[in-house]
Amino acid sequence: MFFSPLISKSDSVSAIMLKVLLALLPGIVLYVWYFGPAILVSITLASLTALGTEALMLKLRDRPIMPFLKDNSALLTAWLLALSIPPLAPWWMVVVGTAFAIAIAKHLYGGLGNNMFNPAMVGYAVLIISFPAQMTHWIAPHGMVISELTFPQQLDFIFHDVLPDSDTLDALTMATPLDTLKTHLHLDQPMRQILDMPIYGRLAGHGSEMVALGFLLGGLYLLASRIISWHIPAAFLGTLFVLAGIFHLADPAHYAGPLFHWFAGASMLGAFFILTDPVSSPTTNKGRLIYAAGAGLLTYLIRVFGGFPDGVAFATLLMNICVPLIVLYTQPKVFGKKGSQP
Amino acid sequence: MEISGICHDRNNMRPAVPVGNDNMRKLYHFHGGIHPPSNKTQSTRATIARAPLPAKLVIPLHQHAGETAKPVARVGERVLKGQLIGMPDGVVSSAVHASTSGTITAIDMQLIAHPSGLPNLCATLIPDGKEEWAPRKTIDYxxxxxxxxxxxxxxxxxxxxxxxxxxxxxxxxxxxxxxxxxxxxxxxxxxxxxxxxxxxxxxxxxxxxxxxxxxxxxxxxxxxxxxxxxxxxxxxxxxxxxxxxxxxxxxxxxxxxxxxxxxxxxxxxxxxxxxxxxxxxxxxxxxxxxxxxxxxxxxxxxxxxEPLLSRIVTITGNVMHPRNYEVLIGTPIAELVALGVALPDTDSYIMGGPMMGFPLPSVQVPLVKATNCIIASSKKIFPPPPPVMPCIRCTRCADVCPADLQPQDLFWFAQSREFGRAQAFNLFDCIECGACSYVCPSHIPLVQYYRFAKSEIHAREHDKQLADKARVRHDYREQRIEREKQEKADKLAAREKAAQAARLADAQPLTPQQQAEQAELETSRAHIRELAQSAVEHADEGTTK
Missing domain, CATH: 3.40.50.11540 (NADH-ubiquinone oxidoreductase 51kDa subunit)
Incomplete structure (x- = not known):
């Protein structure tokens, strides 16, 4: 027996997730261009772990395996997590973070469509709390430090924790632009002087600002293809812009400007790829505005006044908690009950 | 372009500017909607044709919303075209007529075009081919x-x-x-x-x-x-x-x-x-x-x-000759399908459109007043839907809902049988247009869930009404028993009172002399009781000492 409607638009969860993965490509290409191919190792590792964990959990939960493996959602979680952690992080960290994201944050909550929290951000939170030291192994962009690892040397470090004799970790890695800013502001250095350091580029971090631009480009593609609506990126970036703008205008020596906050850290990735996860974000447009504005506020507060260098992950998780409440209080008025008749 | 006259303002108070709009009238916008392939041109190439008189007509007496019409023709009776064969019965009902002249050969339960596939009362009419009309009365309204x-x-x-x-x-x-x-x-x-x-x-x-x-x-x-x-x-x-x-x-x-x-x-x-x-x-x-x-x-x-005896019906889909026909009510759908010549891989027939229509239980069911279209269906035209995936709350359904509902929430409530919440989230504002199902990337048959929830709620309300009635009946019975008991008690008390009154009435009033005698008698009786009492007391003393 079949039921009306008998026709449907040819769209699928798998195709939607694939488009999101494609939208990440410009950012990833620029990542490789500026920071070398190590990130591809993390992405591959995370992908394999995600698919393996997904298959195992589906088997344990007695669910059909192939349709869900093909939905691309586990891959998306893997890519987002890999992009959030340092490329030189040891292999087992990528595996632990991804496995935790898929097994605990996704499947223990009921699998696809039922997770309350963004799985990739749960994985990130577990890693940054459990292994804070390894989470600072950010590669310096090309030309920034004297010695750079070759790709085989990077692999050696990721899988065997072995560096060439001549190198030390400190010489190869560096703090992120957000972290550097925070540290130097604590040392009472003036903003202008800090931003003149070579790790800073035109907008934010040298190299990383270009990666953020790549994510912005992918995000615009998602908007254009109607995979996401404008509400979340606009409210998140808008809030971040306004807050950073107010503080920057009030005290430019101690607070970075709005464009810096847009292109530093995970702002663009968060605005277009993380906060927009449909499962863990509100379903009403008004709710999306509130949710993303809240995330923008929390991100700014954590970055500027908190203990962590970036705040997108925790802002996302904290706002995930509020989603049911936000949705309940932002129900749109239905047809004929809007109270405005001509 | 007409569409440029559309008002996209959600709050609708502002009229659209009719620029380049040959309507010269402001139009308004409703939320959502979809643009499925129209597939209309196939059946508009030829003009409306009159379908030939079939060998047999089966005319359902329930073709309208409301009560079934009461059959007023007898089996074996010759009827004329347009003659009343079903009398409207009840406020919400409508008349049914013989679509052509001929003989009524049966009035019985037959399979009709309804999603339930349940039979209903129908009159079978064998046409005599004369198309002889019952008297027609034209009026100036x-x-x-x-x-x-x-x-x-x-x-x-x-x-x-x-x-x-x-x-x-x-x-x-x-x-x-x-x-x-x-x-x-x-x-x-x-x-x-x-x-x-x-x-x-x-x-x-x-x-x-x-x-x-x-x-x-x-x-x-x-x-x-x-x-x-x-x-x-x-x-x-x-x-x-x-x-x-x-x-x-x-x-x-x-x-x-x-x-x-x-x-x-x-x-x-x-x-x-x-x-x-x-x-x-x-x-x-x-x-x-x-x-x-x-x-x-x-x-x-x-x-x-002329009463309603025929209508225009589209036969289209997997047929050789898609076209519109003027068809007599009661014509078996099979006759219409034969006119269109269904292609060999046709596997079922849809009454209505692909968005809200339903598969016919049989091609032998008769055409009714509500039949606007018959679509021959094949796996190529309407491929079976892909496997259902979980809802990912992408809200494409909410984006296209013309009633401004949140279909993803209604689905959730229907699935978890939280019918109260479904109702609170305006389930009954759903017009079942199917736009949500059309766009769902998880291929969830959303409308089916809403129909299920609605019917469950109706069933529960029906049960509740029955229970309420039963409770009222029970309360009434209790009251009646109580009342009867009370009445019985009252009656008994009244009877006793009456008896007492009668006894008092029977007793003659005493004369002063009789009263004196009685008083004397009472005094002597008291004296005797006193003596007897003291004797008993003395005896008691004797035994205790």
Whole structure:
């Protein structure tokens, strides 16, 4: 027996997730261009772990395996997590973070469509709390430090924790632009002087600002293809812009400007790829505005006044908690009950 | 371009600027909607043809919303074309007629075109081929009262031909409401269906005259005829008919092609800006809406004295010759399919369109007043849906919902049987248009969930009503028993009282002498009791010492 409607638009969860993965490509290409191919190792590792964990959990939960493996959602979680952690992080960290994201944050909550929290951000939170030291192994962009690892040397470090004799970790890695800013502001250095350091580029971090631009480009593609609506990126970036703008205008020596906050850290990735996860974000447009504005506020507060260098992950998780409440209080008025008749 | 006249303002108070809009009228926007492939051109290449007289007609007595008509023809009786064979029974009901002259050979339960696949009362008519009419009485509607005209429509079996088959006379009973606008629905937004399109192209003058009759009965001021802009021929034909007839305050308006723009509420919204909420009658807001084919039928009923005996039906889909036919009510669908010549891989037949239609239980079921389209279906035209995936809350469904609902939440509540919450989230505002299912990337049959939830809620309300009735009955019984007991007790008390009173009445009043005697007697009795008492006390003393 079949039921009306008998026709449907040819769209699928798998195709939607694939488009999101494609939208990440410009950012990833620029990542490789500026920071070398190590990130591809993390992405591959995370992908394999995600698919393996997904298959195992589906088997344990007695669910059909192939349709869900093909939905691309586990891959998306893997890519987002890999992009959030340092490329030189040891292999087992990528595996632990991804496995935790898929097994605990996704499947223990009921699998696809039922997770309350963004799985990739749960994985990130577990890693940054459990292994804070390894989470600072950010590669310096090309030309920034004297010695750079070759790709085989990077692999050696990721899988065997072995560096060439001549190198030390400190010489190869560096703090992120957000972290550097925070540290130097604590040392009472003036903003202008800090931003003149070579790790800073035109907008934010040298190299990383270009990666953020790549994510912005992918995000615009998602908007254009109607995979996401404008509400979340606009409210998140808008809030971040306004807050950073107010503080920057009030005290430019101690607070970075709005464009810096847009292109530093995970702002663009968060605005277009993380906060927009449909499962863990509100379903009403008004709710999306509130949710993303809240995330923008929390991100700014954590970055500027908190203990962590970036705040997108925790802002996302904290706002995930509020989603049911936000949705309940932002129900749109239905047809004929809007109270405005001509 | 007509669509540039659309008002996209969600709060709807601001009129759209009619730039480049040949309607020269502001139109309004409703939320959502989809643009499925229309597949209409296949069946509009040929003109409407008259289907040949079938060898047998099976005429259901329940073709309309409401109560089944009461059969008034006898088995074996010869009936004439247009003769009443089913009398309307109850307020919401309509008449049923013999579609041609012939002999009634059976009145029994037969399979009909209904999703339930359950049989219903039908009259079987074997045509004699003479097409001999019962006497027809034409009228000038202006000489009659609206109430009289309503009765004529009821007895002519006129029902809404847009699909719901609601008796048209009931939509004309207005006690207190002033109708400003009569909306004529020629939108025909469902894919594949073209019966209204072809009717408007070929018989526009009669539709427009029918609209004039409706305006008279409603005492409406203006008539707005809404036609989707993918039917330019119909629009031109209707405009020409309005102009030729010299009809004042009657306008043919091209509305944007968007499904479900042909829903009565959606069309009223687009043309007038008024949103008719669920559970509210449009007449309360000064608007009434009829399908163009219904207007045509009303014209046939008044100007020609013909009850509703036939209608235009589209046969399309997996057939060699898609086309529109004028078909007698009661014709087996198989006859229509034969005219279209179904292709070999046809595996089922759909009544209605692909968005809201349903598969016929059998191709032998008869055509009814509500049958607007038959689509021969194959796996190629309507491929089976891919496997269902979990909802990822992408809200594509909410984006296209014309009722501004949150389908993803309603799905969740229906699935977890939280019917109270489903109702609180306005489940009953859902018009079951299927736009949500159409766009769902997880291929969830959302409308089925809503139908399930609605029927469960109806069933529970029905059970609750029964339980309430039972409780009232039980309370009443308890009260009655209590009352009877009380009455019995009261009666007993009354009887006793009466008996006592009677005893007192029986006793003679005593004379003073008798009273003195009695007092003496009492004194001596008291004395004796005293003596006896003291004797007992002394005896007690003796034994205790």
């Amino acid at each position: 202006r000489d009659h009262s609206p109430a009289g005209l309503q009765h004529l429509l009821r007895m002519a079996g006129v029902v809404g031909l847009g699909g719901a088959a609601f008796p048209s006379d009931l939509k004309l009973s207005l006690d207190k409401h002033k109708i400003t606008t009569l909306v004529l629905n020629g939108a025909e937004c469902e894919p594949y269906i073209t019966c209204d399109d072809m009717l408007m192209r070929e018989r526009a003058a009669e539709i427009v005259q029918g609209a004039e009759m409706l305006r008279f009965m409603l005492d409406a001021e203006e008539v707005l005829i809404g036609i989707e802009d993918n039917k330019p021929e119909a629009i031109a034909s209707m405009r020409a008919a309005v102009a030729a007839g010299g009809h004042q305050r009657m306008e043919v308006i091209a509305v944007p092609t968007v499904y479900p723009g042909g829903g009565a509420k959606q069309l009223i919204r687009v043309l007038t800006g008024i949103e008719v909420a669920a559970g509210v009658r449009s007449t309360d807001m000064g608007v009434q809406c009829f399908n163009v084919a219904t207007a045509y039928t009303i014209h046939r009923a008044f100007a020609h004295g």
